[in-house]
Amino acid sequence: MGRGKIEELAELVRTTRAEKVIFYNKLSTIQLFNISEICGCQVIDKFQLILEIFAKRATTRRSKLQVELARLRYEIPRARAIVSILKKEEKAGFMGLGDYEDAYEQGLKKRITRIESELESAEKDDESLRTFRHRKGFSLVCLAGYTNAGKSTLFNSIVDESVEAQNMLFTTLVPTTRALELGGRKALLTDTVGFIEELPHWLVDAFKSTLDEIFLSDLILLVVDVSEKPEIILQKLSTAHDTLWDRIQGVPMITVLNKTDLLEASELEAVMEEIGYMAPNPVFVSAKEKAGMQELKAEIIKHLPAWSFYSFSLPNSEKGMSMLSWLYDEGIVHSVEYGERISVDYEARTEVINRIQSLEQNLDE
Ligand SMILES: Nc1nc2c(ncn2[C@@H]2O[C@H](COP(=O)(O)OP(=O)(O)OP(=O)(O)O)[C@@H](O)[C@H]2O)c(=O)[nH]1
Ligand SMILES: [Mg+2]
Structure with missing residues (x-):
């Protein structure tokens, strides 16, 4: 100028x-x-x-x-x-x-x-965020993806099409998080900052830190603008996977192909032929027209970590007590009675229950 x-x-x-x-x-x-x-x-x-x-x-x-x-x-x-x-x-x-x-x-x-x-x-605070959520029985579902993919539009559409769970703490403190009831399960849906092309190196740490919530989540919805050129979509998917992969091992991912309203069915098919191998668990939606919301919700429910009940007892010893404090962090302790042994009625993600079962014998030794 x-x-x-x-x-x-x-x-x-x-x-x-x-x-x-x-x-x-x-x-x-x-x-x-x-x-x-x-x-x-x-x-x-x-x-x-x-x-x-x-x-x-x-x-x-x-x-x-x-x-x-x-x-x-x-x-x-x-x-x-x-x-x-x-x-x-x-x-x-x-x-x-x-x-x-x-x-x-x-x-x-x-x-x-x-x-x-x-x-x-x-660093330790992030862990306490996860702990707090699990104690209240919530799973965290995060929307991730490039800027302009339609994450915020999709966030609003999912919220509109769902029953909100009353949870003042989350809804009032964090405007980009909503507590929802999905298939009888409690979930927190969180919108995140979009990936930006050609981010200068000095901004990378700050950007990655805004993704912390993705790294703490139980399920990731990777939102993709499917109306872009296939080679662009592939490149963005590849960068997104690379950025997230290191820290999300074991967290399931759903690829949400958004803006289907901009494509004919045949065009969409052609795009999928090129990008399909890079898009795990694909779901087609138009966030703008609220199309595909039921399918998406069904897929989310399918991938939410299952929670189950378990009643058991722990030795009333130092080992048993430290196990109990871990239980409080990972799920909901419905009741606890201290006697010769500690009796616990408990609810948590199935992987936590499995863990308890595999540790039970050890604790008594
Ligand atoms: N045609 C069409 N446009 C959409 C759809 N979803 C979102 N958009 C448009 O895409 C643009 C970006 O949408 P946002 O929801 O703001 O995208 P975002 O991923 O949140 O972007 P950042 O917050 O910048 O990361 C807006 O103009 C939306 O209206 C869709 O399903 N179809
Ligand atoms: Mg947004």
Whole structure:
């Protein structure tokens, strides 16, 4: 953009009373600074916008810290450049700028160090989120996928077509999570931040941390825009699988092929011939037209981890007590009686029950 174009932009800002200008491409600090002076409003680039979105969507303590860390690291060179512009202009109010510069930068660096050390202890919080959910008998279903695939539209359609389970804590604290009843089971449905193409390396950790909820989930719905070119779909599926795979082993995944309303049946068939091998458990939907919702819900119910009841007793010993505390973390303790042995009526995911059964003998030794 030349000077004339910027003036045009400034005029547009004035007439529309815009509060913010967002540039799609990356701008240098000096460019951002100059344009914002001319336009008289905040000017940000694509990456600052992404950071703002991440910050809004970060739900765990760890992801909030990761996003803040990325923002601070982005700010240091920018702050330095702005100070040097102001210095050059030798504004009267900025005498003794050297000291200001040092103090500001040191302040940023101190916060970075503090966040880095907080991050180490934050890892454990994620576990307690999972624990809390399982104690209340909820399974977590996460919507994942590239930006613009239709995750949020699908989130709303599923919620509209389902019975909401009353659970104040989740529904009020996290706007992108809803408690639902699915086939007599309680599930938390969570919308997540979309994958973004060509994410710069310094944003990757912050992005991955916003995926924490996916990594803690019991079932992943990978949403795909099936109206895109097959080679694009394949590439996106492959990146999504690579990003998630390391940390989700054992978590079932349903591939939700969305926007079927944009394709003829024959076109859809042709697309599936090319991408089918990369799309586990495919379900076809149009989130916009609420088509395929029953099929999707049936598939979700089929893949939700099964919960079952089990009544048993544990030795009233140190081993038995530590087992009991693990049981509290993994499921619902309906009743517990302490006598010569500890009698427990319990409900949990079947894999937990299996685990108890395989450990029972050991505990008595
Ligand atoms: N034709 C059609 N358009 C859809 C469908 N589902 C979503 N869209 C449109 O696709 C666009 C993106 O939808 P979103 O639900 O915002 O996508 P998202 O995956 O949440 O995107 P991010 O939040 O950016 O990651 C919107 O314009 C929707 O109206 C569908 O089934 N058919
Ligand atoms: Mg969305």
